[in-house]
Amino acid sequence: MIETNYEKIFAKIANIDPIKYGKTRNFLWGNVSQLSPYVARGVISTKEIANSLIERGFKVYQIERLLQQLTWRDYFQRTAQRFPDLSNQNVKNDPHHFKSTGISTALLQADTGIDALDEGIEHLYETGWIHNHMRMYLSMLHTNIARCDWRSGARWMYYHLLDADMASNDLSWQWVCGANSHKQYVANQENINKYSGSKQVRTFLDVEYEAFSGMTIPDILRETEALKMTPTSASVLELRETDSILFPEEIQVNDTKSVLLYSWNNLDPKWRREETHRRILLLDSEEFERRPISLRTLEFVLALSKNIGGIEIVFGTFKDLQEKLPDHSFIYKEHPTQLGWTGTEDSRDWIFPEVSQYTSSFFGYWKKCEKYLKQF
Numbered sequence: 001m002i003e004t005n006y007e008k009i010f011a012k013i014a015n016i017d018p019i020k021y022g023k024t025r026n027f028l029w030g031n032v033s034q035l036s037p038y039v040a041r042g043v044i045s046t047k048e049i050a051n052s053l054i055e056r057g058f059k060v061y062q063i064e065r066l067l068q069q070l071t072w073r074d075y076f077q078r079t080a081q082r083f084p085d086l087s088n089q090n091v092k093n094d095p096h097h098f099k100s101t102g103i104s105t106a107l108l109q110a111d112t113g114i115d116a117l118d119e120g121i122e123h124l125y126e127t128g129w130i131h132n133h134m135r136m137y138l139s140m141l142h143t144n145i146a147r148c149d150w151r152s153g154a155r156w157m158y159y160h161l162l163d164a165d166m167a168s169n170d171l172s173w174q175w176v177c178g179a180n181s182h183k184q185y186v187a188n189q190e191n192i193n194k195y196s197g198s199k200q201v202r203t204f205l206d207v208e209y210e211a212f213s214g215m216t217i218p219d220i221l222r223e224t225e226a227l228k229m230t231p232t233s234a235s236v237l238e239l240r241e242t243d244s245i246l247f248p249e250e251i252q253v254n255d256t257k258s259v260l261l262y263s264w265n266n267l268d269p270k271w272r273r274e275e276t277h278r279r280i281l282l283l284d285s286e287e288f289e290r291r292p293i294s295l296r297t298l299e300f301v302l303a304l305s306k307n308i309g310g311i312e313i314v315f316g317t318f319k320d321l322q323e324k325l326p327d328h329s330f331i332y333k334e335h336p337t338q339l340g341w342t343g344t345e346d347s348r349d350w351i352f353p354e355v356s357q358y359t360s361s362f363f364g365y366w367k368k369c370e371k372y373l374k375q376f
């Protein structure tokens with residue numbers, strides 16, 4: 001099981017080797033941080049990682065690759081503030097090459113015939129985490145080779161990821177299929193062999209890049225099916241037997257009228273730590289209906305919440321909570337998925353809080369951020 005103790009998680013930041021990272025990050029065996037599950041769950045922030053690198057004495061040019069990747073995350077979050085419906089809405093273009101709204105059975109069964117990718121799918125199922133390059137490969141296989149709509153692929157991967165994040169996930173899927181970019185991303189077998197260390201030849205991807213535009217859907221990917229996922233509410237019922245997850249009607253009313261409202265995107269143990277409030281983690285049932293998550297991810301969320309003393313866990317909607325606690329005030333951290341939440345909204349941490357407006361390209365955003373690099 002992945003680490004969930006806050007002190008041990010925080011200590012991982014100091015182990016990052018940004019120099020090796022810059023040289024190896026694209027390889028599946030590369031020196032990446034694997035901190036995304038904690039960043040996505042709001043336990044640590046991109047800002048804290050960036051600050052720690054500077055405090056360790058690295059110069060900006062030595063950490064630029066990592067700083068840029070961290071900034072990709074912030075960029076996607078800013079984009080999600082601008083397009084909160086991006087799980088349904090194409091951000092830049094409407095792709096016209098999809099033939100199915102389902103998902104290839106071979107992909108679901110890790111039986112695509114591309115060994116490195118099948119291993120990647122198995123790894124996702126076993127651990128809930130895969131490398132960025134593997135995510136790109138699987139996404140391109142689904143959207144641009146099997147020609148299935150990005151939405152079914154995005155929901156499939158998101159369901160399994162411990163770091164599931166609407167902005168990073170759906171915008172990356174859109175980028176791969178050309179909905180959030182101007183061309184489709186493809187990788188051939190040679191590229192996959194280079195970055196995964198595999199040596200496979202004579203597969204349907206063992207072609208020159210020119211061959212992709214006229215490629216028909218490979219036979220092995222043709223059979224598709226509708227994506228089926230266990231509803232998160234069923235996982236809640238299962239975990240309720242051992243973890244104390246309340247339904248709104250079970251909440252006790254007490255004298256503390258101010259509530260710090262945590263979400264699965266904000267499990268930051270340092271947030272307003274010295275203050276006295278009632279602390280409630282709201283597992284937003286509407287959000288999980290829109291975008292279901294796996295039992296393992298839910299268990300991960302519950303384990304992380306244990307770092308927050310006295311936290312109560314509730315499965316329901318914000319409206320349910322308001323109805324149950326009508327004379328209470330709510331304080332929460334801003335997040336674009338928290339539709340209809342009202343009260344005092346704290347900002348999240350940003351590496352470059354000054355650059356808050358939506359920019360249509362990452363490099364446009366990065367250029368604006370570069371001005372503030374001097375402050376580091």
Ligand SMILES: Cc1cc2nc3c(=O)[nH]c(=O)nc-3n(C[C@H](O)[C@H](O)[C@H](O)COP(=O)(O)OP(=O)(O)OC[C@H]3O[C@@H](n4cnc5c(N)ncnc54)[C@H](O)[C@@H]3O)c2cc1C
Binds near residue numbers: 071163164176
């Ligand atoms: C199809 C697809 C789906 C993705 N889905 C998600 C998702 O649901 N949740 C998620 O957190 N990331 C997602 N990513 C982005 C990226 O793959 C992961 O954040 C990264 O692989 C996490 O590994 P790491 O922590 O070792 O990253 P590192 O390379 O060590 O980078 C450090 C941190 O920077 C951020 N980061 C790095 N690369 C990216 C990137 N390309 N985009 C956004 N943030 C980045 C992450 O917070 C990461 O923890 C997706 C990428 C693709 C291509």
